[in-house]
Amino acid sequence: MQIVVITAGLSDPSSTRLLADQLADAAVAQLGERGERAEVEVIELRPLAHLLADNLTTGFATGALAEAIAKVEQADALIAVTPVFTASYSGLFKTFFDVLDKDALVGVPVQIAATAGTARHSLVLEHAVRPLFAYLRAIVLPTAVFAATEDFGSNADGQLAQRVARAGAELADLLVGGARRRVVRDEFADPTPFEELLHSA
Template sequence: MEQLRLVAVSAGLSSPSSTRLLADRLAEAVRGELAERDRKVEVEVVELRDLAVPIANNLVTGFPPPALAAAVEAMTRADGLIAVTPVFTASYSGLFKSFFDLISPDALTGKPVLIAATGGTARHSLVLDHALRPLFAYLRALVVPTAVYAASEDWGASGDEYTEGLPSRIDRAGTELAGLMAARPAGEAGETDEIAEFEGQLADLRFD
């Protein structure tokens, strides 16, 4: 059985970053669940802070530098995606949006995606449903039901009888993404890309 590929995109700006920490925790939850299903997974983390200049260059020139092209290729070829952003002005960060602006609208079609965000206060948690879900719906990705928001006070908190703690939410979201990834044959992402490319060629013909 082929090894699955998981890519986690972190848009954290600082180092160390709570956004990167959340991405790592989510990736580990997915890896652990897949291990219980006897599936091996290769995990790659894309740090957008390291690609800020290449992203800007791509936006103004239309051509991705090699490091950015490699990151986009890894994401579009992955069997599953974790996307984590800090909250800026009640939405995803500009760096996060700029990166996904460079992705072909068909590149993530049908790909399982886990969305997550970090912020200083729990009142920004609606960013998951008001900003991130619509973005990935537009990209026609398959977003798992559980999205994870981590406020500053969530780190180290275990929750209460009414609210799940952050570790429980991470485990539940990781289980959902692992289930969708395990249900897809490894390498299917590449086949999806070829289909999407063919559909794009047909669309070009129709509009000529």
């Protein structure tokens, strides 16, 4: 199985990347317990910023950006982690998903997560990030993982580790259960699937 991690952190080292790595490690460990192997590919968005801007103006992805998009399109699951900017996901994070094909994430399990300096931003996952992936018709995992500055380091109370472990188990269960993939037809525009269900009932 191929898990692609999208991380939009801007600093180096980045707490966003740290959280992304923890989530990936948890998913791989949980899949291992279920007898499955997974490979993880991490895509850092910061080096792709100029290529993303070019894509917005030209409509074409080139170089490393084209490779990143291809990896996402072939992924069995996605882990998407953004820093919080102005009470929402970062512009860099949103731009990457803006340039994907509209059907690229249909039926793809997505684990969402975010980092910020304060826990006051924790609801960004529910009011901004989850609706983004719901619109793209991905399968968004129930547990969204938020980490504030105090969740890292010696003063952390361990709750982040519990949330990461729960998220890893959810992703592993979904992958092993075979929920993936891929309906490209827009069922709101095409009534055929519902007609077939009615006739088979």
